[in-house]
Amino acid sequence: DLLISQIAAGxxxxxxxxxxxxxxxxxxxAGATKIEVRLEEGGVRLIHVADDGCGIAADDLPLALSRHxxxxxxxxxxxECVASYGFRGEALASIAAVARVTVxxxxxxxxxxxRLQRSGDEGDSVQPAALSGGTMIEVADLYFNTPARRKFLxxxxxxxxxxxxxxxxxxxxxxxxxxxxxxxxxEKWRLASASAVRPFENFSRRAKEIIGxxxxxHARAIDVAAGPLRLSGLxxxxxxxxxxxxxxxxxxxxxxxxxxxxxxxARQAYEDILHGARHPAYVLFLELDPAGVDVNVHxxxxxxxxxxxxxxxxxxxxxxxRTLATPLS
Ligand code: ADP
Ligand code: MG
Numbered sequence: 605d606l607l608i609s610q611i612a613a614g615x616x617x618x619x620x621x622x623x624x625x626x627x628x629x630x631x632x633x634a635g636a637t638k639i640e641v642r643l644e645e646g647g648v649r650l651i652h653v654a655d656d657g658c659g660i661a662a663d664d665l666p667l668a669l670s671r672h673x674x675x676x677x678x679x680x681x682x683x684e685c686v687a688s689y690g691f692r693g694e695a696l697a698s699i700a701a702v703a704r705v706t707v708x709x710x711x712x713x714x715x716x717x718x719r720l721q722r723s724g725d726e727g728d729s730v731q732p733a734a735l736s737g738g739t740m741i742e743v744a745d746l747y748f749n750t751p752a753r754r755k756f757l758x759x760x761x762x763x764x765x766x767x768x769x770x771x772x773x774x775x776x777x778x779x780x781x782x783x784x785x786x787x788x789x790x791e792k793w794r795l796a797s798a799s800a801v802r803p804f805e806n807f808s809r810r811a812k813e814i815i816g817x818x819x820x821x822h823a824r825a826i827d828v829a830a831g832p833l834r835l836s837g838l839x840x841x842x843x844x845x846x847x848x849x850x851x852x853x854x855x856x857x858x859x860x861x862x863x864x865x866x867x868x869x870a871r872q873a874y875e876d877i878l879h880g881a882r883h884p885a886y887v888l889f890l891e892l893d894p895a896g897v898d899v900n901v902h903x904x905x906x907x908x909x910x911x912x913x914x915x916x917x918x919x920x921x922x923x924x925x926r927t928l929a930t931p932l933s
Contacts, residue, residue: 616698619757620647621766623703623743626695628774631655632781634739637797641771641785646763648746648754656738659711665720666728668707671697696741702753703746709739723748768792772814773860776853776887779803779810804836811838811887815851819885824930826888828923832896833916835923837888839870841878851885856897858889862906866890869917873924890920 617623624647631639634657644650660668671694699705700722710717719733723745747754757763764787775783775795782797795813798806804825812820823840854866866888874884898909910916 627653646760651743654740660709662718706742779806839886869920877928
């Protein structure tokens with residue numbers, strides 16, 4: 605059973621960054637408004653995520669680490685329109701098969717917190733613990749029991765860079781949540797949350813922090829809706845390029861995606877206006893009826909499949925093209 609778990613884990617737990625993504629999404633699903641991340645050695649030695657979300661009941665702690673235990677869907681219809689980030693109930697189980705996992709949690713109203721520890725196939729231990737609220741998950745020594753996989757991990761700086769990218773994507777999409785991240789005790793990010801009163805301004809403030817001020821003099825706000833489709837965010841003229849790196853972020857219903865169709869539509873729009881622009885930079889949020897998009901393609905991948913691919917492509921192309929064609933006011 606552990607072997608099967610370890611094989612399955614390879615699907616979800618490619619590297620520290622994939623663990624971080626799952627933990628951050630769980631915290632968001634738990635309604636967290638504040639999430640703190642601590643990493644050691646690029647996340648290989650330690651990934652620590654603490655949130656102020658709803659917490660996990662003591663009785664449910666072992667369940668949280670069991671395969672196919674999810675608290676997020678109760679029917680097959682739910683699969684069609686998942687609002688939460690996670691719904692398979694296999695991330696924590698997979699992570700626990702290849703790392704030493706400690707979950708400490710306190711539900712509102714509970715007298716105190718409980719801590720569950722598991723490493724590989726050693727049994728669980730559940731003990732009373734101290735925590736003022738929410739959930740704290742620590743994933744230590746990734747691949748400690750699967751040295752063959754551990755060999756595939758890259759240098760600490762590379763693994764940290766992947767973690768940082770995952771963090772940036774999630775923080776961009778959730779300006780309503782406060783985030784912090786430290787690596788080796790050094791603070792890399794501290795992002796205050798914004799009230800949801802003026803969402804676009806909140807988003808732009810967060811985007812300024814994540815992508816950098818230099819993006820903004822060149823950026824145009826997008827907000828185009830057509831029927832059930834809406835595209836909003838910022839698209840910059842390619843005068844902006846941060847150290848030659850492309851800053852292209854697409855989110856579909858709040859989830860970061862790297863989708864060929866969307867990126868192609870954006871590239872075409874830029875080419876149409878700028879005739880061969882090299883560094884389009886954008887942060888764009890596509891919203892549509894959840895039934896119109898399959899996010900279930902692969903657990904750890906960022907692909908999606910649209911039911912009306914042609915229509916989506918056209919809508920995104922025109923929305924960006926029209927925005928870029930408008931002079932900066
Ligand atoms: P999924 O997210 O697909 O449900 P996971 O393996 O990621 O599966 O998590 C298993 C379960 O553990 C979740 O369904 C949830 O009930 C619980 N859980 C995990 N992380 C947290 C958290 N940070 N706060 C509250 N509950 C959590
Ligand atoms: Mg999850």
